[in-house]
Amino acid sequence: MTKEMYYDRVLSPNFAKLLEHGGDLRWLFEFVKERSDLDFLIGKNLYNKNPDDKKNISKNKEWISVYRGLSRCVTINPKGKIDGADAYKMILPEIYGRKNKMNFKNELETLLLAIEKTFQFDRYYNNHKEGFYQNEFSRKYGILSDFNSEFVIIDKEVVIGYKDKKTKAEELGSSQKRYKEMQEHLSAFNAKDYGKNLNKKALGNELDFLALDKNGNVLLIEFKHGTNTSGIYLSPLQIGLYYDIVTKYYEDFKENFEKNIFEMLSQKQKIGLINPEWKRPKSINKIIPVLVISEYSNRSSAKRKYKEIMDICRKKFGDSFLSNIYTYNFTNSQLNKW
Secondary structure (H helix, E strand, O other): OOOOEEOOOOOOHHHHOOOOOOOOOHHHHHHHHHOOOOEEEEEEEOOOOOOOOHHHHHHOEEEEEEEEOOEEEEEEOOOOOEEOOHHHHHHOHHHOOOOOOOOOHHHHHHHHHHHHOOHHHHHHOOOOOHHHHHHHHHHHOOOOOOOOOOEEEEEEEEOOEEOOHHHHHHHHHHHHHHHHHHHHHHHHHHHHHHOOOHHHOOOOOOEEEEEEEOOOOEEEEEEEEOOOHHHHHOHHHHHHHHHHHHHHHHHHOHHHHHHHHHHHHHHHHHHOOOOOOOOOOOOOOOEEEEEEEEOOOOOOOHHHHHHHHHHHHHHHHOOOOOOOOEEEEEEOOEEEEO
16 A cells, blocks of 8 residues: 655665775765764655555665755765755866766865855855754764764654655645644734744754664754754744654554664664664654754843743643653753753
């Protein structure tokens, strides 16, 4: 039977081998690991309507991407074609579009040097805001994780897929509706503090990080920088939506969800994107929403407004709304309770 929803970001074995020991892109793994400003995002999207239909597997899109903060420097597909952000293509067009040349280290070094020196790209990393700390956080619990890490990052820019556009509109639209109504309610309740016309503010379905802890808990992590005041205090709406979507998928397709999480973990451990000695839990336990804030200042009004909005949501949605949420401040490469 066709699945209404799916989540599978495991690379095909031959493509993953490129990054493994002895692979043609192993140099890229070592290059990224040695540079504190870079990190990987690997995965795939399923384009066929039925994710179980092996005849359509060729329609899947897979990628190995190198990010600097919030910007995508290069993306390699299984055919060896290199893509990237349009602005970077203008800097060094000769690195992009080529096929089957796996050693482009010199060109990549030239590109990164130009990016570092270009002021317009500072907002993605050099300004030491969200992109900078997301990168640090992702590396700490990913490529630099150790056997004793409290959790490891399984995936980034996480999206649950739907079998077709109609199903997505119905399922996602239904989930988004109550949060759009809450946005409208907050504006009507206190536009001065919470903002006008909040219902016009987009509510996406992409989660910053999905992680797995030692106890088998899946952590749904939304990441904010301390200067993003409205982003912090409105985060219960974002996190609530992500939590609803993933929880529904987990409840409906528990076996499939658990299988894919552990396959992603195994693949990343084999490559080295997660420490190979990190001990895998026996099974998935709970789904836990998490808010991580980097460099939060106690002078900010975000915490007060966050608590107010959480109280308003619980009055409308019930006391159980995000009752299991964890909140942290990420400072000096350490997580502390917020």
